[in-house]
Amino acid sequence: GAVVSQHPSRVICKSGTSVKIECRSLDFQATTMFWYRQFPKKSLMLMATSNEGSKATYEQGVEKDKFLINHASLTLSTLTVTSAHPEDSSFYICSAPDRGASGANVLTFGAGSRLTVL
Amino acid sequence: LAKTTQPISMDSYEGQEVNITCSHNNIATNDYITWYQQFPSQGPRFIIQGYKTKVTNEVASLFIPADRKSSTLSLPRVSLSDTAVYYCLVGFDKLIFGTGTRLQVFP
Numbered sequence: 001g002a003v004v005s006q007h008p009s010r011v012i013c014k015s016g017t018s019v020k021i022e023c024r025s026l027d028f029q030a031t032t033m034f035w036y037r038q039f040p041k042k043s044l045m046l047m048a049t050s051n052e053g054s055k056a057t058y059e060q061g062v063e064k065d066k067f068l069i070n071h072a073s074l075t076l077s078t079l080t081v082t083s084a085h086p087e088d089s090s091f092y093i094c095s096a097p098d099r100g101a102s103g104a105n106v107l108t109f110g111a112g113s114r115l116t117v118l
Numbered sequence: 119l120a121k122t123t124q125p126i127s128m129d130s131y132e133g134q135e136v137n138i139t140c141s142h143n144n145i146a147t148n149d150y151i152t153w154y155q156q157f158p159s160q161g162p163r164f165i166i167q168g169y170k171t172k173v174t175n176e177v178a179s180l181f182i183p184a185d186r187k188s189s190t191l192s193l194p195r196v197s198l199s200d201t202a203v204y205y206c207l208v209g210f211d212k213l214i215f216g217t218g219t220r221l222q223v224f225p
Binding site (some may be wrong): 004043095 | 149150152159160161162163164167169205207209210211212213214215216217218
């Protein structure tokens with residue numbers, strides 16, 4: 001089945017630095033990828049939709065300049081948390097949609113990246 | 119986008135059947151219902167998807183009544199490893215997560 005690889009799985013950084021998270025679709029092409037954020041014991045919150053070759057679409061309330069998303073190829077999307085602060089500490093998860101037999105989207109998720117900002 | 123409502127938590131014992139119901143009163147005509155399972159510190163995993171009536175695969179069944187305003191995920195004979203959070207999502211392209219149901223299976 002479809003596999004999405006996400007790296008790094010854990011990252012610790014100092015406040016003010018930037019962190020890049022990569023999401024790759026290994027055996028299929030993804031023109032779209034979704035980026036979610038999850039706080040402890042909370043649900044996933046959709047942050048943005050990355051589109052290959054064009055600008056990402058951000059959800060209301062998500063800072064575009066804080067969370068830079070690039071979708072440079074059909075198999076790679078990246079999320080860069082710029083000038084990270086402790087409140088950016090969270091679990092970030094990417095997913096790529098694949099059309100199921102019905103035609104509706106079935107999401108394949110990466111393993112997630114836990115960011116801790118000191 | 120259709121909003122979903124699920125119980126916050128459920129408890130069960132090993133070997134029992136567990137049914138988790140999700141309400142989605144404003145589901146659109148072209149929306150599908152998809153269930154995901156998530157373990158701590160992992161990405162969600164697809165369980166099952168359906169549009170109407172009943173869908174069954176090797177791990178679960180999904181029951182959808184004719185009005186499609188709700189759906190029930192049925193997990194037969196749960197084990198300890200089924201302890202997880204289960205999410206019901208409704209949509210076709212963009213999928214928004216609701217609160218999910220935290221299932222705890224006891225020995």
